Amino acid sequence: MKHYVYITRKLPEETIADLTELFDVKMWDHEDVPAPREVILKEAEKASALITMLSDKVDEEVLSAGENLKVIANLAVGFDNIDLEAATRRGIIVTNTPDVLxxxxxxxxxxxxxxxxxxxxxxxxxxxxxxxxxxxxxxxxxxxxxxxxxxxxxxxxxxxxxxxxxxxxxxxxxxxxxxxxxxxxxxxxxxxxxxxxxxxxxxxxxxxxxxxxxxxxxxxxxxxxxxxxxxxxxxxxxxxxxxxxxxxxxxxxxxxxxxxxxxxxxxxxxxxxxxxxxxxxxxIPHIGSASTETRTTMIKLCSTNVKAVLTGDNPKTIVNKEVL
Ligand code: GLV
Ligand code: GLV
Structure with a gap:
């Protein structure tokens, strides 16, 4: 079975081509509203990987929703939206997007x-x-x-x-x-x-x-x-x-x-x-890293990290190294 990857925001197809080639990928489909929590919880049940936004609360409930969850790739350098301790305890890799932004x-x-x-x-x-x-x-x-x-x-x-x-x-x-x-x-x-x-x-x-x-x-x-x-x-x-x-x-x-x-x-x-x-x-509305170039680079870094984990490699920018 192909790994299932869920992305909580609509992203340009070309930025996630790495993933769609190999995995079954689904994105939240609405431009301007975030995926509701119920949707994220439901998707997490099936997902091997989630690409999340800094506005998504990734807590124990989300992390425990699925058996298959291996990696959370957060589209941000900050990761205070994620319960890191709970992810680490469950052996789930968390990645962020430092340096590029x-x-x-x-x-x-x-x-x-x-x-x-x-x-x-x-x-x-x-x-x-x-x-x-x-x-x-x-x-x-x-x-x-x-x-x-x-x-x-x-x-x-x-x-x-x-x-x-x-x-x-x-x-x-x-x-x-x-x-x-x-x-x-x-x-x-x-x-x-x-x-x-x-x-x-x-x-x-x-x-x-x-x-x-x-x-x-x-x-x-x-x-x-x-x-x-x-x-x-x-x-x-x-x-x-x-x-x-x-x-x-x-x-x-x-x-x-x-x-x-x-x-x-x-x-x-x-x-x-x-x-x-x-x-x-x-x-201004939380636009620190919002240049078109950098946002594209950040999304690609998330894709690279997800692909690495799901194909058995180490991700580039892991937050909880102790999981490896
Ligand atoms: C933005 O706030 C980020 O953490 O990347
Ligand atoms: C990390 O928080 C940074 O400032 O790059």
Whole structure:
């Protein structure tokens, strides 16, 4: 019997040709809505492999639904949507898509920083709304980026790629991470800081931290109070590392100057979300790695990983190596 592979989102046929050649492949068929949980549970019963999105909760129930499940290929570098411990206990391989999205995500993170600092989105909305009455000295005046201090929380590959961009902008670079990064310190002059020091001193506080029990709600009201009143907070990692109510209050009360957000506690958010009512918030819908090239590369990496596991090879980018 051919292996059955289920993909929880509609993907271009050519990106999964590797799989359709060898296996029985089915995709969720609707462009703009995610596969409902009942569908994923039902498909998991038959599947040897699932290709999942970061918005799919892959918990014990999904992992235990099928006898045949050998691999979960998550279309993301993050894998906080997957119960890794449960997968590992069941001998199910979990793969992610690191490296291929590093530069693309760093581009977006820096774009969000620039847009927030210089109020690009607000300015674009202003001119399209016909509000431009004429040039004036402080019209839509923002904050400088060049020469300022950036503090990067979560110095993984993406963090380092953001730091390289910051260096090009003459920025002083602070970082906080579980482990020291001697290379980044040497090449970029990045300075390791305590979390408290970083949030206190930085002009731009950039979170790229993965979501773990340690990082959940890392950015509390207390943390925003410690930031400079002129600080801009950027989150391109995971939403739940931030207490959103505290962020809202800090922005509204002028504890910090602005925020650029690609991720939120609960996604998708609606237009009525309090953060979207604030003029000093630049919000975008979790598009960090969303260039056409990179998304295609990510999908192909998922396919390669699934094919490897189902044909008895090791996948390229495994998260739980202990399963092998
Ligand atoms: C996106 O957020 C990812 O984890 O790839
Ligand atoms: C991983 O989390 C990375 O930053 O590449």
């Amino acid at each position: 590093t530069e693309t995500t760093a581009d977006l993170t820096f774009a969000l920083l620039m847009a927030s600092a210089r109020r690009i989105v607000e300015a674009a909305e202003y001119i399209k709304a016909g509000k431009w009455g004429g040039w004036s000295p402080y019209l839509l005046a923002g904050h400088d980026v060049y020469g300022k201090k950036i503090g990067i929380v979560g110095m993984g590959k993406i963090g380092e790629a953001v730091a390289r961009r910051a260096k090009g902008f003459g920025m002083e670079i602070l970082y906080h991470n579980r482990s020291r990064k001697p290379e980044a310190e040497k090449e970029l002059g990045a300075v390791y800081s305590s979390f408290e020091d970083l949030v206190t001193k930085s002009d731009f506080v950039v979170s790229l931290a993965p979501l773990t029990p340690e990082t959940k709600n890392l950015f509390t009201a207390d943390v925003f109070t410690k930031m400079k009143k002129s600080a801009i907070f950027i989150n391109a990692g995971r939403g739940p590392v931030v207490d959103e109510q505290a962020l809202y209050d800090a922005l509204k009360d002028g504890e910090i100057a602005g925020a650029g957000l690609d991720v939120f506690e609960k996604e998708p958010i609606s237009a009525e979300h309090p953060l979207l009512q604030l003029p000093n918030v630049t919000a």
